[in-house]
Structures are given as structure tokens and as C-alpha cells.
Amino acid sequence: MENEPFVPGLAGKGGHLIALEEVLDALKLQAGVLDMDAFRGQWRVVVDSSQLHATLKRLKEAWQFDMLVDITCVDYLQYQHATDRFGMVYLLACTERNQRLAIRVLLNEPNLVLPTVTDLWAGADWMEREVWDMFGIRFEGHSDLRRILMPEAFAAHPLRKDYPRQGRGERHNFPVVTRDQS
């Protein structure tokens, strides 16, 4: 045992080591799984938005994907050959077996609503708030879905592709406090 070299991915507690392929095979049979592919060794699974919560719950509870690394979103408005407007990305990791998996959901206007995953991972709280702030995607069931980085009164969702980099003149309306008034 002492001379055993360290092998990444074998950090489990011994016994049967579940390969990522097994998880993917099981996912193929799951309802709502539309597509899966790999790029540079990273597996992505495209899931229908109605089955998102059930799939993530199953991945967490049955397949020990216990860590939600990140939630983010991509606006495909100007992307060539894109068929959908938004792509949500849930990056999962299994700390036990050291595996990663990305779950993607495609969304279109006007149905920019997804179920929250804060009930599965408490860490999703701020990540979902950021996606709401930056892209305007609502998370149903989120207990505190407020803007997080932009001010409360901000009207737009700045990381959308139809929002210009220079802004829309929001700064002109900032109240100016001079030294005499303060």
C-alpha cells in the first residue's frame, strides 16, 4: 500500500469506484436528457428545463455529485448557428471520486424561469442571484432573489449581448453631491 502511486480519481473510500461513464449511461435513460457530448475531456449533458431539478437531485443523491462548483449563463444572441437564446450551465463536482460534470439547460424568451437549486446546495444562493442580476433569469422558489452586484434600481441585465458595453447612460442620472450640500 505504501508504494502505491497517487492516481487522480481514486480518492474514494475503496470498494466499487463509479466511473463517470456509468453515471452518463444512467443519465441517458433519465427523462428529459436531450444530449450529451464531451469537449477536451469534459462531459456536458443538456437537460430539458422541466427535468432540471429532478436530474440535479438525482445526481446529488444517487451519484454523490455533492459540490456545485458554479452556476453561470451564456447569452447566445449573436452566436453563429445558435438555436436558443440562453444556455444555463451548472458545473458539478464529486469530491469523493474527483469527477466533474456540466449540466446545461437551454432557455428562450419569454420563459426565462428555472427552479431554484438552493434546496439541494446552499451555495447556489448567490450564484443564482448573480445570474438573475446579469441575465434576468428567474429562479422559482429562491427565497431572496434580489440583484447582487448592480444597484437595486438598475433596470437592465448587463451581461446580455443586447446590452452595450458602454451602458445606456445610467451614470448620467447618478445624483451628484457637492461639498456644499454634504
Next chain:
Amino acid sequence: MPLTLLSGQFSQANEREYLWSLNFGPQHPATHTTLRLLLTLDGERVVDAVPDIGYLHSGFEKIGEHLDFNQYVTVTDRMNYVSPMANNVAWHHAVEQLLGIDVPPRCKYLRVIVSELAMIGDHLVAAGAMGLDVGAFTFFLYGFYQREKIYDIFESLCGARFTNSYTRVGGLSQDITPLTIEKIRDFIKGFPAVLRDMENLLTRNRVFIDRTQGVGVLTRDEAINRSVTGPIARASGVTRDLRKDEPYLAYGDLDFKICCSEAGDCYARYLVRMHEMRESLKIVTQAIENLPAGPVNVDGAQRTGLPDKHQVYQTIEGTIEHFELLMSNRGLAAPCDEVYAAVEAPNGELGFYIVGDGTDVAYRARCRPPSFVHFAIFPHLIRGHQISDVVAVLGSLNIIAAELDR
């Protein structure tokens, strides 16, 4: 959340009339950076804390959609400005993953060296500032003097002390010089004694232990559930370190340990950071002594890495190559696909989710900032503690607002 206490529930509000609200920040010496906390206090006990962030939001991710892969590295410097080298490495690690570039061994080792030096520098600030907040000023000065030496190394390495922008796609801006190697060797020689002094100052200090032990406890399951990574997770018993779990760059060749603790309190986070510095020093020592020869940039024929500056000025081929790569319509061409790549930054898992669209500009450059995730757990850690513990917990989390708000 600040409104839920008051609005709608008047009967409860009356019962809670004795509660005070305290506004902590955004400009407060003990927050170190621009962040704000709304604390609800019962006497000196913190009942609730609501973080309010966004004061430093500068749209880094939006800028990432307009700057090319080599230009954006200057923006990553400004994310976690305490360890910009680690951010540079993280950004180009992700870009190279997207482009499918494998950098030469010498570049891998140099990147390991700079990110481990950044790790030491960041931990010195994190531990030092935490000590400063709870009253240990000498400790902080010891740490900052060593940090100054790391700045000197970076200065002779790439010309900049603070915002380094050292990495490039497929390589580095310049190779290491014998002078820099000497400086690193000097640092390796002197640092262990200082680290020992620092530990003597604080690790068994009664006041420090009283202020930090048992404060802000995070259990292992909570740490995983709340996506916590890095030294904070390791202080809670999560044995996750990307340098070991997903050995990128040259980490697979190097011998080092992961430092963990099970206590999960502020003191454990301090201890993990102190031990990690020693391990990082071990990595730097091995890497600098086993530095492979050869080029630092990928072969110019692949048309991915910028050619050597000497070649650009002296040969026509180099000039053409440089010109071709920097022209807006004939530079790098990223595949139309998406990639997530992360490195173990001093604060935790620093990852970039990059979407390529066939050009040399990212279609989307999402940064997974560890500080953002870590600040979200702050209310959970501070509830029930004294108001003086706020600074201890904040210090132990090492929140960098520029990375928090981006």
C-alpha cells in the same frame, strides 16, 4: 433580507425592539476592501448579518467579451490583486484548454513557481491581516516584509511588482533570468526562519487563540454544500486540492502535501494557511532546482504563442509571425465550443468558463471567483458570535472585494 425583519411583522418587530442595526463598511478600516455588512445586534451579539456587495463591480466579464485572450490578462490582474500571478495562470490555463495548446515543460515549471510564490504572498496577507485585525501588529509587519521580497522577485521576472500580466497564450511574456533565480533562492533560504518567527509570535499566543478558536465554525458537510474551496474548505476537513486532484501544469511531478484540519474555525484556517506556505515553499524549491531547459513558448510554427521579442526585432520571420498573430483578422481562432478550467488559487478554486466563437476574443468569459462563494457563507459563520468576532471571521475568509464584485 434587511427588510424582512421590520416589514410586515409588527408584533415580532415589537418583540425585537431591543435589537440594534449596525452598518459595517463599505469604508471601514477592518473590512480592508470595499464591502458592506448590515449587522443586527443584540447587545454585542450578532443576531444576523446581511452582506451587501457590488461596490467594486466593474464589469470584468463584459470586458472579457471585447478583449482578446492576451489582452484580457491585464484585467485578471485586477481581480484578486493580492495574488495576480495566480489569476494570470488561471486565465491562460483555461484559454489554452479551449485552444488545445500544451505548453512546454519549462513554461509549466515557471508557472508553478510564480503561482506558488503568489500563494505564499497571498497567505502572508491573509494570515497577516487576520492577525492585524485581532491586534497582532508585529506579525503583520513580518509578513509584509517577506511579501516585499516576493514583489522584488516578480519585478525582476516581468517588470511589474503588482499587476504582473506575466502569462501569454502558449507561454510567458519572458523567460526567467539567472538574477531572478538567485533572488528566488535567496528567498527560499531566508523565508523558513521568518515563518518560524511568525509562528512563534502567534500560533501559541493566548490572546490570538481566545479570539479565533471556536469562532466561525464551518463543518465539512456545510463546506461542501456551500461550494467552499481552498484553505477554508481544507480547514473544515475537505481533502480537496486541485493541485493533487487534477494535477495540472507540473504539479504531478512535484512532492508536496495537502494541509487539512478538522476544526473548521478561524484558528484552523490560520493554521492551514501557515502550513500551506511551507508546502508552497517546498514546491518552489523543487521546481526551481529541476527547471527544465528549452523554450518557454510553444513553437511559433503552431501560430499560437507570440514569438520571442528578440526574434521580432532581429528577424523578418519573427516580425511577420508577431504581426500575423496580432492582426485582428488573422490571430488565434478558438473553436466554437465551451470549456471550464480551474486552478488552485490561494483563495480556492479559481476557474474560468470560456465560450469560444471562432475568433481570438472570448464570447463569454465567466470567472468563478472563490471570494464570491466564500463571502456568501459569512452570515452563517458569524451568527451568534460577538461583534468583535466579525473582523476575525472576515480576516480568516480573506475576502478580496475586486474578485468578489469583478
